Amino acid sequence: MTDEIREAVPKIEELLKERQFHELRSMMTAFEPADAAMIFDLIDEEYIPILFRILPKESAADCFVEMDSETQKTLITAFSDKELSAVISDLFVDDTVDIIEEMPANVVKRILLHADPQKRKEINEILNYPKDSTGTIMTTEFVDLKASMTAEDVFRHIRKTGLTKETVYTCYVTDSGRHLIGVVTVKDILTAKDENATVGDLMDEQVISVNTLDDKEETARAMSRYDLMAIPVVDNENRLVGIVTYDDAMDIIESGDTEDIEIMAAITPTDRPYLKTSIFDTWKKRIPWLLLLMVSATFTSRILQHFEDSLTSSAAMAALIAFIPMLMDTGGNAGGQVSVTVIRGLSLDEIKMGDIFRILWKELRVAVLCGITLAVVNFGKMMLIDRVSMPAAFVVSITLVAVVIIAKLVGATLPILAKRIGFDPAVMASPFITTIVDALSLLVYFNVAKLIIRG
């Protein structure tokens, strides 16, 4: 789907060079806003402001919202004050906040300066909610109805105010104190049997709502769980202050998953697209984890140093060195399989803290099955292909069973414990599990070796 857009880029750059603005305009108009935005992200930076001025006014803001924050920054810097005011006045409040969150302080100041007072007030309110809370993603533009309204009142109300609302189909009913008392959909009103029914008659008083302080990812997952097009956001006094719409929920689910995946791979998550992140920023996201994991490997070094003399003392023991990487990798893989399953289960709310003993009991049995299968195959392989002595094959195979059991139990426990003490369970994915399982595996390996080969 995005291939055509990429292919259009050289053509557009050429037209820009030749100043064929008329043709450019008709070309750009044919794109969906998200696709047009992609063009801006891909063309040479110097053309961005010119191309933006070519866009028809009515689609400029839609396109602007979809751009990468780097492209937005380039544009905002190039905008005249008048252009900036025009774009901001066409943006929804929640989109403006999303943009602001990615901008440096001087750009934020300029945006706030050029927003009208009402919007500025709303932006500041949203900016004051804690990081990752539902308050930061909600829109304050929604249709609120009173219980006494009739179908005709509702449609008149939507017609009057609906054009600027992000969603008009789910309407919320509030009392005189702005407390949320019900929900009614345009479909309910359109398909009402009694044409004179009021909003109060049609509304559902069982409203699923979230609090401004709830985690935004939990809000998005709740919307997916209950198949909601929009969810109302209330403050601590149950007053309706905003809504979150399905399109924002989808984005949050996608970027929440990206974040989980990045943390699992030991990268500090970032919102910026990979190809737009500078070398130095990429380094900053990765190096702390690499350093931490490298230093934690000191334990394994210590264990190996401790056994160094016995390893070099006999040929039988020295032969065991060759299988250290295989044992360590298998432990890491076996542990990673469980930890990732548990992390995902926790993040989708399928697994709870209280399930830990069920999970450990299950993993213990899976580990015994996996361990024995691997040990049998490995024993055969070592005897027939590697042609080592039978005691050596025994030592490695027995260690394999132990390593898989240890890895599965560690991999199941650590993410749940991390959540318990308030950390992100995703941190406890393969890299950390591997480091811990490595050390334990080596201890088991050499102790088993001493018992069997020397015993």
Next chain:
Amino acid sequence: MTDEIREAVPKIEELLKERQFHELRSMMTAFEPADAAMIFDLIDEEYIPILFRILPKESAADCFVEMDSETQKTLITAFSDKELSAVISDLFVDDTVDIIEEMPANVVKRILLHADPQKRKEINEILNYPKDSTGTIMTTEFVDLKASMTAEDVFRHIRKTGLTKETVYTCYVTDSGRHLIGVVTVKDILTAKDENATVGDLMDEQVISVNTLDDKEETARAMSRYDLMAIPVVDNENRLVGIVTYDDAMDIIESGDTEDIEIMAAITPTDRPYLKTSIFDTWKKRIPWLLLLMVSATFTSRILQHFEDSLTSSAAMAALIAFIPMLMDTGGNAGGQVSVTVIRGLSLDEIKMGDIFRILWKELRVAVLCGITLAVVNFGKMMLIDRVSMPAAFVVSITLVAVVIIAKLVGATLPILAKRIGFDPAVMASPFITTIVDALSLLVYFNVAKLIIRG
């Protein structure tokens, strides 16, 4: 959010034991369908049919759809023919297909037998689309309009047919040959300035549509990209055959991400929730990968065997054994960081095959930065804490730089190559990268060691 539901389970089981059906009914009615379904998934299997019969008829189907496939199977087996027909007739076609896809053949046969002929035909049509295609997830129930209709015609049409449609807000306009010619939303109609405007006047002829054969995850991502509430699905002749709605798109994005995460952790993906999968099934999902990775570690064993003599020949060489795990883990982690970033970029369509040289150039520079940082810290640590000889610290630190560079380049290349030859790039995540990087790291390590320590 789901904690209250879990806590309600013992209370409900007790009420079932005491046959307090009246209280149960009012308790169950208070739950959202998705939450009620969770109760069914959690209670003792023997109570499932009794509890289902207590539900009010109008909410029974909504609740049924949301249950785990295991619970659904239990119910279908317990249903009388009449009960089965009643539930099926209340289900949407796409939901019925979702359920059928998880059932064994005999249950499928029974469901098809009790569906009415029209629904059976639609189910069979959807079942015939290729696995993971958009055809398998679309619903055939949508609002289709003609260009000549007025606002009043539209609302009458929606009122007449809309109640059973999953979404009524986005309406598709077709010509006499059922070809898709436009899209119009209820909002467009409600807010039209000219009350006599026809659908043809209001509709947008630039419709984003997908083909029945397109990949379902790509369809879902396109909906998220373009912020669509529904997307029309056409056949090869551009005839409208179905729609996909935002709630299904959210589910597909969530489960697509789960699948990616599972493959990255070397697990065969499954739709079944972790806690409901049997020990044997869990073993089957994990053991092929563990075996494959274990056997591939033969390369590292061979390399170590090859260098065994030189390793045990001098104390200086033997001291190097202790740092093998650290080098291997760092390589695995550094490679995993890139491969996961690239895999996610490919799956979100942010990275293309053609970007490979840009990515390699970028990763090379990041790798040099990361490698040098790690080497410097490691050199200091080995001299001051481990107190090894300076040549040994040199060997390990130089190898570190090489390992990080190799790992980053391998980690960036393999997912893109995998996609190129038609494999799922997610396979090329940490476990595979680690196995390859391990072997290369050891080769570098011992060759550097020979040069410096013996040279």
